[in-house]
Amino acid sequence: MSTLDGGVLPDWSSYGVVAASGVLAAALLLAAGIFSVALLLVLTVFVTAVVTYTWSRRIEGPRRAKDRLVTLMIVAAFGLALIPLLSLVFEVAKRGIPGLSLEFLTESARGHIGGGGAAHALVGTLVITGAAALISIPVGLMAAIYLTEYGGGRLGRALTFFVDVMTGIPSIVAGLFAYALFALIFGPGIRLGVMGSVALSVLMIPIVIRTSEEVLKIVPNHLREASYALGTPKWRTIVKVVLPTAFAGLITGMMIAVARIIGETAPLLVTTGVVDSINSNPFSGRMQNLAVYAYSEYRTPGVFKQASYDRAWAAALTLIVIVMVLNLVARLIYRRYRTEIR
Amino acid sequence: MGAAGATRAETELGKAEMNAATTGTQSPESVAAAQGRPAKTLETRSVNLYYGDFQAVENVSMTVEPNKVTALIGSSGCGKTTFLRSLNRMHELTAGASVDGEITLDGQDIYGSRVDPVQVRRLVGMVFQSPNPFPTMSVYDNVAAGLNLNAGRVKKSEKDEIVERSLRGAHLWNEVKDRLDKPGSSLSGGQQQRLCIARAIAVEPEVLLMDEPCSALDPVATLAIEDLIGELKSKFTIAIVTHNMQQASRASDITAFFNLEETGKPGRLVEIGATEKIFTSPAQQATEDYVSGRFG
Numbered sequence: 223m224s225t226l227d228g229g230v231l232p233d234w235s236s237y238g239v240v241a242a243s244g245v246l247a248a249a250l251l252l253a254a255g256i257f258s259v260a261l262l263l264v265l266t267v268f269v270t271a272v273v274t275y276t277w278s279r280r281i282e283g284p285r286r287a288k289d290r291l292v293t294l295m296i297v298a299a300f301g302l303a304l305i306p307l308l309s310l311v312f313e314v315a316k317r318g319i320p321g322l323s324l325e326f327l328t329e330s331a332r333g334h335i336g337g338g339g340a341a342h343a344l345v346g347t348l349v350i351t352g353a354a355a356l357i358s359i360p361v362g363l364m365a366a367i368y369l370t371e372y373g374g375g376r377l378g379r380a381l382t383f384f385v386d387v388m389t390g391i392p393s394i395v396a397g398l399f400a401y402a403l404f405a406l407i408f409g410p411g412i413r414l415g416v417m418g419s420v421a422l423s424v425l426m427i428p429i430v431i432r433t434s435e436e437v438l439k440i441v442p443n444h445l446r447e448a449s450y451a452l453g454t455p456k457w458r459t460i461v462k463v464v465l466p467t468a469f470a471g472l473i474t475g476m477m478i479a480v481a482r483i484i485g486e487t488a489p490l491l492v493t494t495g496v497v498d499s500i501n502s503n504p505f506s507g508r509m510q511n512l513a514v515y516a517y518s519e520y521r522t523p524g525v526f527k528q529a530s531y532d533r534a535w536a537a538a539l540t541l542i543v544i545v546m547v548l549n550l551v552a553r554l555i556y557r558r559y560r561t562e563i564r
Numbered sequence: 565m566g567a568a569g570a571t572r573a574e575t576e577l578g579k580a581e582m583n584a585a586t587t588g589t590q591s592p593e594s595v596a597a598a599q600g601r602p603a604k605t606l607e608t609r610s611v612n613l614y615y616g617d618f619q620a621v622e623n624v625s626m627t628v629e630p631n632k633v634t635a636l637i638g639s640s641g642c643g644k645t646t647f648l649r650s651l652n653r654m655h656e657l658t659a660g661a662s663v664d665g666e667i668t669l670d671g672q673d674i675y676g677s678r679v680d681p682v683q684v685r686r687l688v689g690m691v692f693q694s695p696n697p698f699p700t701m702s703v704y705d706n707v708a709a710g711l712n713l714n715a716g717r718v719k720k721s722e723k724d725e726i727v728e729r730s731l732r733g734a735h736l737w738n739e740v741k742d743r744l745d746k747p748g749s750s751l752s753g754g755q756q757q758r759l760c761i762a763r764a765i766a767v768e769p770e771v772l773l774m775d776e777p778c779s780a781l782d783p784v785a786t787l788a789i790e791d792l793i794g795e796l797k798s799k800f801t802i803a804i805v806t807h808n809m810q811q812a813s814r815a816s817d818i819t820a821f822f823n824l825e826e827t828g829k830p831g832r833l834v835e836i837g838a839t840e841k842i843f844t845s846p847a848q849q850a851t852e853d854y855v856s857g858r859f860g
Contacts, residue, residue: 374659444696447654448760452710452767453686462712466700561699 229281239277243269267298311542318539321532332499340537342500343515347544350415350494350511351484353504354422359476361423362430369431370438371460388428396424397489404493415504417493418511422483429482433475437468470560477552481545487513512541603630603801604670604770606651606688611665612830613646613655620646622830626820628771633793633802635812635839638822638854643831644805647822648773651803652688653681669770689769693776695756697748697763704744706759707731710767726766734762735792754785761792765800772796774804778811790815809855813843821851
């Protein structure tokens with residue numbers, strides 16, 4: 223045997239060991255009389271780890287054995303992380319689909335006793351979130367430009383610090399802030415769509431700043447210098463070179479920020495309230511978003527309890543679908559417009 | 565420099581910019597006729613350059629002659645690039661960097677208190693070490709970038725002419741004329757560097773600074789750029805930093821040798837003179853050692 227020619231486990235070994243370990247684990251559990259799916263998975267992973275490591279160490283040596291062991295651990299951890307996600311999506315889809323109907327998407331709850339739809343909440347979600355984005359994106363983007371292009375001084379450091387603090391604000395506090403702000407101006411008891419938008423911007427601005435800042439930082443300095451060397455002023459360099467180069471990343475960051483706040487409940491309970499009819503004017507009267515709708519349908523079901531619960535699940539499902547679509551759109555835009563930067 | 569001097573510098577810089585703008589709108593024929601236009605002289609007097617507390621360059625006084633190629637040679641870290649970047653006020657873009665001494669363009673202090681660095685950079689263009697076309701722009705837009713990026717509106721037909729002339733000037737026209745709308749990053753390394761040269765000459769600067777423009781290129785592309793430099797000097801004043809001794813001896817008229825006594829000490833200008841003299845009979849022993857490859 224030459225020095226380069228070490229032993230290698232056969233190609234089928236990884237799957238083979240998993241299958242064999244699964245059978246062995248099942249047999250052990252059945253023999254012990256404590257069979258359950260969760261136990262089976264745990265024991266299978268454990269047996270696979272032991273068998274793979276011992277076998278690989280004997281044939282391939284300790285380095286490859288460790289490699290196989292760590293690979294197995296990572297795959298198992300990935301699977302573990304995936305379980306709650308898949309189970310959540312599956313559960314929401316299973317329970318949400320019965321409540322979905324044309325009526326659910328087009329009718330409001332006004333004038334229906336224990337029936338109606340969530341159109342008012344759908345409109346509310348879009349208006350409140352849209353207005354929040356309208357406030358947060360310009361503010362956040364400009365703050366990020368300040369931080370990456372101008373701010374190295376005390377103001378920049380202070381801004382970074384407060385952005386970090388803002389990221390950690392509990393969402394209900396943002397809601398109370400917006401409520402207090404508007405109560406000061408319009409008196410207590412006020413409920414407006416735009417109050418919800420202000421509350422959500424408090425949550426959204428730090429996310430927009432953070433993601434935009436990261437993206438703008440990646441724009442290589444040599445592009446800025448190339449622009450300066452042509453006698454281009456700084457602001458034009460930012461507008462014509464830095465922002466276009468970072469465009470795809472910026473859009474993705476904003477989509478993620480929107481997805482993050484679209485499902486907020488607590489801050490909207492205190493600012494936009496609960497309502498039954500469609501209201502698309504954020505400056506007048508109460509508004510409701512899908513999350514608050516789901517909450518109130520579940521909290522205070524009507525005469526037909528099951529129908530209310532179904533609508534709550536359907537609202538949750540609609541929300542998840544909206545977020546997924548937003549993420550898909552962000553990915554498409556990223557693929558379409560990303561620029562190769564070295 | 566006094567306030568009166570600063571005003572003079574400012575107005576003359578303004579005038580020079582207008583000149584550049586008018587030459588920029590001439591037809592290709594008239595520019596061809598204007599070949600061998602007199603360019604401007606860059607002069608430095610006791611220039612010291614700093615990064616924070618660290619002094620990178622000490623007491624450099626030299627002249628970059630018009631319509632000649634001046635090569636800056638010397639070992640790594642001796643401040644050649646730093647010095648070059650001070651000539652169009654790019655040095656100060658680094659945080660903490662500062663300049664002391666006088667740098668003049670045809671007698672006007674480019675560091676005068678009332679001089680706008682943006683104006684200086686319009687007159688003193690720069691080509692960088694690695695090709696850096698704007699990745700979001702097409703070949704055409706990259707060349708027109710200086711015109712687009714600067715406020716003045718230029719008619720489409722004029723822009724077409726400037727782009728074609730600049731690409732021809734950079735010996736790139738024949739290779740890219742059929743794919744002007746393709747991204748600049750789709751070109752090869754050598755083509756990208758010539759694209760960057762075309763971009764720099766499209767704004768018709770007086771002086772062209774080149775920071776090791778061939779260090780990322782293969783010998784064939786290098787030769788193409790060197791030929792190009794030889795032609796460009798009829799219209800521009802050129803200063804080029806290079807690590808390649810053959811390149812300095814082939815492409816330059818004047819050579820300046822920079823050196824530093826030891827690491828951590830600032831770089832100094834050891835000797836400047838006609839390239840032939842520097843490479844055959846330099847006055848300083850250090851220069852002789854460096855150009856003959858005995859150290860450095």
